[in-house]
């Protein structure tokens with residue numbers, strides 16, 4: 001296999017060419033489906049194989065973020081007679097969505113459609129959370145307001161979202177108005193990887209089906225009583241659209257905990273972060289201090305109260321995660337030094353006994 005023969009149709013980007021040049025004998029594939037410990041990979045021979053982690057990979061690290069996820073490019077081996085291919089290693093990720101510090105949602109995504117439905121009570125704070133995850137991942141977010149057929153004032157909703165999330169494209173769609181789906185085309189470009197994210201029941205799988213032009217993804221009807229979807233997509237699945245884009249469907253996640261997503265948070269709330277720098281005191285708590293730029297902006301309405309509270313909540317979460325990570329790092333280093341000094345003591349003893 002060589003770089004030229006690699007099917008770019010599965011979203012290969014020049015970012016990875018160095019791998020093929022330095023390791024021309026490698027077998028490389030993309031993870032297109034992930035369900036628990038089992039993977040489906042798309043190989044450069046345009047074959048789909050079932051794959052699992054090699055022993056080497058599973059024991060090489062305890063960091064769950066280092067394991068393959070849907071969208072990853074991986075190096076694999078496949079011995080004739082084996083039932084499954086073995087994933088040997090994960091190539092460096094161009095972009096990466098992860099939640100908490102324990103799970104990669106999707107890797108090497110270009111654009112994220114953050115789907116929120118116009119019928120359920122729209123939750124602007126939840127959008128802050130999705131957008132923070134997205135900025136952190138380095139993919140481009142697009143907000144898709146779905147099911148606008150169920151809502152009389154979708155334009156008001158769009159305006160409200162746009163005002164709160166300046167600079168993010170907001171597209172209003174309904175499966176019952178197929179022409180609305182055409183707006184998505186500007187992001188569904190050949191070789192682009194687009195992920196569908198959002199709570200269960202907002203219409204992600206239905207959208208995937210509509211864009212694929214057939215029933216490929218399992219969808220769920222909504223129960224009238226609690227507005228929750230009945231069937232949930234349990235796996236993460238990649239579809240190749242006729243136009244050449246790669247579309248990933250993901251299950252709605254009950255928890256969307258942030259990890260140490262500091263960059264993402266600062267991007268999502270860049271105006272607030274900037275404002276805080278012009279407080280009179282550099283350690284301003286933005287409570288009762290004189291010369292507090294945040295308080296002034298809240299009083300004048302320049303910064304929305306709800307958005308400020310949303311920021312504080314997410315910031316607490318990120319700080320907490322960072323502290324946990326720092327603690328783990330400290331512990332790791334402590335153990336490393338413990339081991340080094342123990343090894344040293346053993347060697348000194350051996351030397352004294354004339355064993356080396």
Ligand SMILES: Nc1nc2c(ncn2[C@@H]2O[C@H](COP(=O)(O)OP(=O)(O)O)[C@@H](O)[C@H]2O)c(=O)[nH]1
Nearest residue numbers: 147174175201202203204205206219220221222
């Ligand atoms: N009225 C209306 N219902 C929709 C629309 N899109 C999806 N649905 C319904 O919403 C329910 C949940 O859809 P599904 O695609 O499974 O949501 P997912 O959990 O996000 O994948 C299903 O009953 C769909 O038929 C839409 O544009 N309009």
Ligand SMILES: [Mg+2]
Nearest residue numbers: 204205232233
């Ligand atoms: Mg679904």
Ligand SMILES: [Zn+2]
Nearest residue numbers: 279284286292
């Ligand atoms: Zn302040």
